[in-house]
Amino acid sequence: MYTYSEFDKDFLAERNAQFRDQVERRIDGSLTEEEFRPLRLMNGLYLQLHAYMLRVAIPYGTLNSAQMEQLALLADKWDKGYGHFTTRQNIQYNWPKLRDVPDMLDALGEVGMHAIQTSGNTIRNVTADHFAGAAADEIADPRPVAELLRQWSTDHPEFQFMPRKFKIAITGSPNDRAVTAAHDIGLRIVEKDGQIGYQVLVGGGLGRTPMIGKVLNEFVTIDDLLPYLEATVAVWNVIGRRDNKYKARIKILVHEFGLENLQDEVAKEFELRKPLYDTDAVLGQLAAIAPDFASPAFQTASTAIYQTAYDTDPIFRAWADTNLAEHRADGYAIVTISLKKHGETPGDASADQMRLMAQLAREFGHDELRISHEQNVILPHVHKSHLKEIHERLRGAGLATANVGLLSDIIACPGMDYCALATARSIPVAQEIATRFDELKLEHEVGELKIKISGCINACGHHHVGHIGILGLDRAGVENYQITLGGDGTEDAVIGTRTGPGFSYDQIVPAIETLIRTYLDLREGAEETFLAAYKRVGVDPFKAALYPEAKSRAA
């Protein structure tokens, strides 16, 4: 866990004092809204449909129990007792009052957290694999480098007024759980001839023009990484389009300028910048960060309690089967706490739930928590002997839903229930799908399935990379939901294919049920997942089921 230095603390305190002053000047009329707006956005404060919204960064999704408890305190003291975890490892408060926000930021500063660069045309919160440092399949923990990138990008003077926002994600594992291919820059730790390096993807992104990232460089060493990334961002910052915000992201530059041309420009820029970098100083900085992410002292103990519970308690077993992942240490497991209880809002946690998760992390989890882009909370290091007790305590708080990776583990953006940009609601669609399949008791039979819902084309809900994606639109003053199939957010990233005309609010849940039943009918066995079946048969059988009238017209 990275600990703030005196420099970090002073910087944050000064930034918060500046913002407190800016808020006062907005209220007393010295600043117009036009002047104030970019200042509040730089500090994560949006104005949404019904209220302000404060977006707080959880860098690379990592936090400790004290930080989680502070997030709970903010929810209780200045919001309505809950927070919403997002697909970019942030937490959003939906109801702050303008005058309270400086106090909220000061409270965050007490535990080394902030809302800087969670908005605006800057480098945003650097996201990472939520299993980092724990996963059995990992080459190296990506978080020290993620922290290095956070320090490099925070208040970077060259990158405060870019053509558009810029998102970076990093994974240390070949199984990509960080959707790196859908980021402006995706970093994948790779190994070549015994040396660790970074594969750099560029130009991924969802939104209006979804694109899968392309390999800008197969292997960048740690010595070169910062100047190389800086060269990349700098080239785009200069030649990226500023005439049209919809064409401003680096993915459009890759598309219009060409990958090879971009590679050439970045190489030239890198040659200019590399000599200006004090490589030893950067490596020293990284070496100073690394111990904060050292492995906890793993215990060796019997796992007999776990095995007995697994063999005798079917409720525990169902939870263990879906919500545990393989840990690299013997006797340990990674616990995913589902924030997707059937019928609840995906990604929301009450202050009480946050405090319980913090307490469990402190007692059993080496004081570590993670937030996943799939809007769940993770206890990354849990000895199996504690799982039974953890499960029982989670059950008491409505946090033991056994559905991770299943149909009801839905990503949903806030949609038109909160967001000023949304064109339709997403949360109630997610709630109704989860509730419906809970009634049908079908989701364990269906198996692995990722449904992702966005309430507008900006695609915060990652619908393009959902096995089933749902996009809510406004069609002639009515909510309308388009379906995409076959999307994939992993290392084999694919943008889903649209099935055809959209469905009304009342028709979308039945349409999803039709898709699931079609899959169950055509799959070759329980081991063939929805995505695998889709890859085998293509979109046509699903289209035929969704649009029977089109088929009869064609006949």
Next chain:
Amino acid sequence: MPRKFTPKVVTANHLLEGDVIYLTAKGTWSRRLEDAALYTEEAEANERLNFAATQADILVGAYLADAQAGPDGPEPTHFRETFRTRGPSNYAHGKQVEL
């Protein structure tokens, strides 16, 4: 041909609270759409929007929203404006419980 003007209310968000407010016939601001003045003439609607723009110490982001006359006052015609009159659908928060 220019589109036919449809009746409008002036709406915005309150500067301090952030919640949705509407301009009344008296030139004050109300949390309730029913209290809003409904403008059927484009010139008057624009004039009231310009007035709202001078109230930066009270509000943020004033705009004209479509509405129609109802028995108790203006009613929304688009679902987005309907949501703004009551709050989110996933919790009993906002106007639906506060007004």
